[in-house]
Amino acid sequence: MTLHDPEIALKATEQTDAAPLVVIDRVSRAYRKGKVAVPVLERHAMTIAAGEMLALVGASGCGKTTLLNLIGGADRPDAGEITVGETRITSLSDGALTDWRGRNVGFIFQFYNLLPALSARANVELPLLIHDLRAAERRARVDNALNLVGLEDRADHRPEEMSGGQQQRVAIARALVTDADLLLCDEPTGDLDQDSATRIMELLSLLNEEFGKTIVVVTHDPNVAAYAARTVRLTRPEAV
Numbered sequence: 284m285t286l287h288d289p290e291i292a293l294k295a296t297e298q299t300d301a302a303p304l305v306v307i308d309r310v311s312r313a314y315r316k317g318k319v320a321v322p323v324l325e326r327h328a329m330t331i332a333a334g335e336m337l338a339l340v341g342a343s344g345c346g347k348t349t350l351l352n353l354i355g356g357a358d359r360p361d362a363g364e365i366t367v368g369e370t371r372i373t374s375l376s377d378g379a380l381t382d383w384r385g386r387n388v389g390f391i392f393q394f395y396n397l398l399p400a401l402s403a404r405a406n407v408e409l410p411l412l413i414h415d416l417r418a419a420e421r422r423a424r425v426d427n428a429l430n431l432v433g434l435e436d437r438a439d440h441r442p443e444e445m446s447g448g449q450q451q452r453v454a455i456a457r458a459l460v461t462d463a464d465l466l467l468c469d470e471p472t473g474d475l476d477q478d479s480a481t482r483i484m485e486l487l488s489l490l491n492e493e494f495g496k497t498i499v500v501v502t503h504d505p506n507v508a509a510y511a512a513r514t515v516r517l518t519r520p521e522a523v
């Protein structure tokens with residue numbers, strides 16, 4: 284791992300144990316089934332500290348992905364407020380929320396969500412295209428992110444030319460390339476064998492410990508949850 288190379292320019296966020304990064308204040312979200320609203324989250328409240336690594340667990344369908352999407356501004360609650368850092372994201376316009384998400388959040392998905400026609404390098408570069416950066420700066424950031432996940436020698440490979448574990452490391456590089464403080468991971472090891480899963484969780488732990496990234500990991504796997512300092516178990520509200 285080339286983490287301590289001087290050219291690794293990702294900023295190390297200060298570990299601030301007490302300061303909350305994410306404040307979820309009585310958030311509700313229901314989905315419509317015909318005329319009936321089916322509640323998934325009801326007045327859910329929780330805080331995630333800056334620099335924390337948190338596991339989100341619970342039965343299938345209890346709302347883990349829903350909550351992750353709300354925290355990352357990929358969805359909006361029906362009621363309640365969410366504040367991330369200084370930003371009350373529930374008060375942002377749609378355009379401002381999209382812009383905020385692109386600058387402040389890295390999403391990591393179970394099935395990687397890489398664009399198959401693009402090389403690893405081009406996939407990692409995608410989130411930078413909304414940023415006002417020169418090509419040389421983009422290139423340096425992409426190289427840093429690929430170095431960090433140990434894939435500098437795969438930069439020109441397409442996803443189909445890589446293993447699942449390597450594809451997930453490309454996805455982590457893509458999540459890191461904007462230097463977002465918050466990484467939201469939805470079953471990041473769900474498609475991987477044990478050895479690859481261990482490598483991914485060690486990488487996420489390192490990003491948490493060395494770079495102070497705040498990380499939320501949705502998982503069904505107790506071995507994955509064990510990497511987190513805290514586990515929150517979600518339960519589904521009673522249907523009304």
Ligand SMILES: Nc1ncnc2c1ncn2[C@@H]1O[C@H](COP(=O)(O)OP(=O)(O)OP(=O)(O)O)[C@@H](O)[C@H]1O
Nearest residue numbers: 314315323341342343344345346347348349350501
């Ligand atoms: N877009 C949607 N429209 C309607 N219902 C939805 C939608 N998204 C999720 N749901 C429902 O909301 C509930 C919570 O879904 P969610 O994906 O958040 O659960 P989860 O805890 O992540 O589940 P799993 O562990 O199986 O991935 C489920 O009953 C699901 O069917």
